Amino acid sequence: MNIYVTGAATTKFGELWGVSPRTLARQAAFGALKDASVEAERVEALFVGNMLSGMLGGQEHLGAFFAEELGLSIPAFKIEGACASGGLAVHNAAFSVLSGQYETVLVLGIEKMTDHKPEDVATALMGAGSEEERSAGATFPGLYALLARVYMKEYGTTQEQLAAVAVKNHYHASLNPNAQFCNPITVEQVMKSSKIADPLKLLDCSPISDGAAAIVISKKKKGNSVQIMASAVATDTLGLAQRKSMTELKATQEAAKKAYEQAKISPRDVHLAEVHDCFTIAEILAMEDLGFYKKGSAAGAVGKKNHLVINPSGGLKGCGHPVGATGVKQIAELVEQLRGNAGARQVKGAKIGLAQNVGGSGATAVVHILCKVR
Amino acid sequence: MNIYVTGAATTKFGELWGVSPRTLARQAAFGALKDASVEAERVEALFVGNMLSGMLGGQEHLGAFFAEELGLSIPAFKIEGACASGGLAVHNAAFSVLSGQYETVLVLGIEKMTDHKPEDVATALMGAGSEEERSAGATFPGLYALLARVYMKEYGTTQEQLAAVAVKNHYHASLNPNAQFCNPITVEQVMKSSKIADPLKLLDCSPISDGAAAIVISKKKKGNSVQIMASAVATDTLGLAQRKSMTELKATQEAAKKAYEQAKISPRDVHLAEVHDCFTIAEILAMEDLGFYKKGSAAGAVGKKNHLVINPSGGLKGCGHPVGATGVKQIAELVEQLRGNAGARQVKGAKIGLAQNVGGSGATAVVHILCKVR
Numbered sequence: 001m002n003i004y005v006t007g008a009a010t011t012k013f014g015e016l017w018g019v020s021p022r023t024l025a026r027q028a029a030f031g032a033l034k035d036a037s038v039e040a041e042r043v044e045a046l047f048v049g050n051m052l053s054g055m056l057g058g059q060e061h062l063g064a065f066f067a068e069e070l071g072l073s074i075p076a077f078k079i080e081g082a083c084a085s086g087g088l089a090v091h092n093a094a095f096s097v098l099s100g101q102y103e104t105v106l107v108l109g110i111e112k113m114t115d116h117k118p119e120d121v122a123t124a125l126m127g128a129g130s131e132e133e134r135s136a137g138a139t140f141p142g143l144y145a146l147l148a149r150v151y152m153k154e155y156g157t158t159q160e161q162l163a164a165v166a167v168k169n170h171y172h173a174s175l176n177p178n179a180q181f182c183n184p185i186t187v188e189q190v191m192k193s194s195k196i197a198d199p200l201k202l203l204d205c206s207p208i209s210d211g212a213a214a215i216v217i218s219k220k221k222k223g224n225s226v227q228i229m230a231s232a233v234a235t236d237t238l239g240l241a242q243r244k245s246m247t248e249l250k251a252t253q254e255a256a257k258k259a260y261e262q263a264k265i266s267p268r269d270v271h272l273a274e275v276h277d278c279f280t281i282a283e284i285l286a287m288e289d290l291g292f293y294k295k296g297s298a299a300g301a302v303g304k305k306n307h308l309v310i311n312p313s314g315g316l317k318g319c320g321h322p323v324g325a326t327g328v329k330q331i332a333e334l335v336e337q338l339r340g341n342a343g344a345r346q347v348k349g350a351k352i353g354l355a356q357n358v359g360g361s362g363a364t365a366v367v368h369i370l371c372k373v374r
Numbered sequence: 375m376n377i378y379v380t381g382a383a384t385t386k387f388g389e390l391w392g393v394s395p396r397t398l399a400r401q402a403a404f405g406a407l408k409d410a411s412v413e414a415e416r417v418e419a420l421f422v423g424n425m426l427s428g429m430l431g432g433q434e435h436l437g438a439f440f441a442e443e444l445g446l447s448i449p450a451f452k453i454e455g456a457c458a459s460g461g462l463a464v465h466n467a468a469f470s471v472l473s474g475q476y477e478t479v480l481v482l483g484i485e486k487m488t489d490h491k492p493e494d495v496a497t498a499l500m501g502a503g504s505e506e507e508r509s510a511g512a513t514f515p516g517l518y519a520l521l522a523r524v525y526m527k528e529y530g531t532t533q534e535q536l537a538a539v540a541v542k543n544h545y546h547a548s549l550n551p552n553a554q555f556c557n558p559i560t561v562e563q564v565m566k567s568s569k570i571a572d573p574l575k576l577l578d579c580s581p582i583s584d585g586a587a588a589i590v591i592s593k594k595k596k597g598n599s600v601q602i603m604a605s606a607v608a609t610d611t612l613g614l615a616q617r618k619s620m621t622e623l624k625a626t627q628e629a630a631k632k633a634y635e636q637a638k639i640s641p642r643d644v645h646l647a648e649v650h651d652c653f654t655i656a657e658i659l660a661m662e663d664l665g666f667y668k669k670g671s672a673a674g675a676v677g678k679k680n681h682l683v684i685n686p687s688g689g690l691k692g693c694g695h696p697v698g699a700t701g702v703k704q705i706a707e708l709v710e711q712l713r714g715n716a717g718a719r720q721v722k723g724a725k726i727g728l729a730q731n732v733g734g735s736g737a738t739a740v741v742h743i744l745c746k747v748r
Contacts, residue, residue, distance in 0.1 A: 054428040060501035061456040064609040064737035075607035080452040082435040098473035127434035233449035235438040363438035
């Protein structure tokens, strides 16, 4: 695809009680515009990725809301697909530029979660699940714990192997100044942390976060632009009970297949991947569903030297997971890495990067592939 | 634009307590697919327009939700922009086809409002307003009453002239079997109906409604396809207090200007228009902001024989206003009219139609122009 990310920015992720959504949006959006050396007046449309502002804050109409906040009197849209809202916003923005109708557009992913009671946040997040799961009182830690149980039974994976995902991602996060957590952790600490939904413990779970990320997508490349090689989406049933397999996310597999075809590459060509590790088991599933490892073999590879680096940003676990922001932050991280600007966490020789953003327990999957402009 | 609406369908609009959102979605979606003679397997993506399912029903992730309900394992998105959600879904769907990445896509606009307490619905709808308006306890009837007051003072328009909009649209609705209201009304009845927000009375206001509408957009035309000549969006401030003028909606004017340029036509070329008459004053503003009448002159033209027919479906006032469905229903109505299939309410010789969908009190406006395939 002849479209480019010309600018990207991410705010600090974390429990940002003193920072309003308006401030987060301005930091990310103006950061991305500055990075792209694009004046605000040149932006032709705004795509906002967000899930919870209606349910938690009573505010919808977020496209126009943030357009006004940014002083942009332009077409504006909110794209929602649960925790994949950010990735879907990027997808729709990319296609709008490909259509030739807009030349330069801004994508803003944003979520403000910590201002609300944790039980209200948990209830709102279940808006991503099936009606049966919601009425049965299921939670997402519980649903992913089911996936972990089945996977462990099928492949003999241990809790320590799951914990290794969190250890790796906290280490990566400790190198990322915008990450929510700057503390490396050990497998022992994960194993001793409180049980949330057996076998998942507190440190197997991504946190509740505030944050925003923004990118500029354009038809024209500049010196430090990164090319969007592929943008693909797939869906599956909302509920786990309706699926044939519990050891894979079919939507990820389908989106990845389409993305590799669009980019004309194979999984072996990817140097780094930002994947949706909302829980440690989710990263194991992603490593396999994206074709990087054979089914059942990913857990053994975590934390070892591999053919690619996964979640150099720290992922959802270490960097934080403001849901609507996550899919856009993944792209922003790939941009930094592919430009060679990622500082202490730079993946050496990174030329092709992949981002996988998931909604719910896998009902939506978005896969983007980006590369250095040649 | 070389893209086409190849199929369209609208459910009955009304207080449909016995019908679930799932059923409404199936009726509209499969109706549109049947009308397009397209098999479900050919559809490549689903765009859902909806505003309130999160706030009222706790269910988000609506793209994947309805994709599953329709048995379609395809990319799916929810597009939200308050009462303009349906029009924005059409816009994003149209651009995705123009991008060449999808060949045939389905747009579903849907809202289920009457299952909830009216005060909850009113609060949720204020999610489209500004923070100041929400915290001041403003309601949309109140905000549009302000617009009406200023307009009446500026141009000497009477309450009876506003009432004439409702009379015309109820008459049109009485000819539309899917409309919420089948009863013609008189100016006297409007004037005697209870005051909601002075000068607006009950019969100046569109109702709370359930309903769904769907269209199929494709790169390839068929015998009864209708061409999308233009798809344009503009935004303005969420709150009225931040605007320069209270007698016009700037977003409508800007979206219309872009749409006429895209379609290479002038307002005089339009034979019929579906406009966003959430309140009677809104239709007066639309008639002028869309360029059909000079500022201050529209009220005198309502109900008379004019150069174009406005809201042949009955509009939001007569046909009903399930918010996420409205913008898609407007397109479905244009398709029926331009095909010459609109029965008793057929606009004779209709060749070019325009749809205007508004979010909030004018923070978002979407304008589409469609024509008969030549």
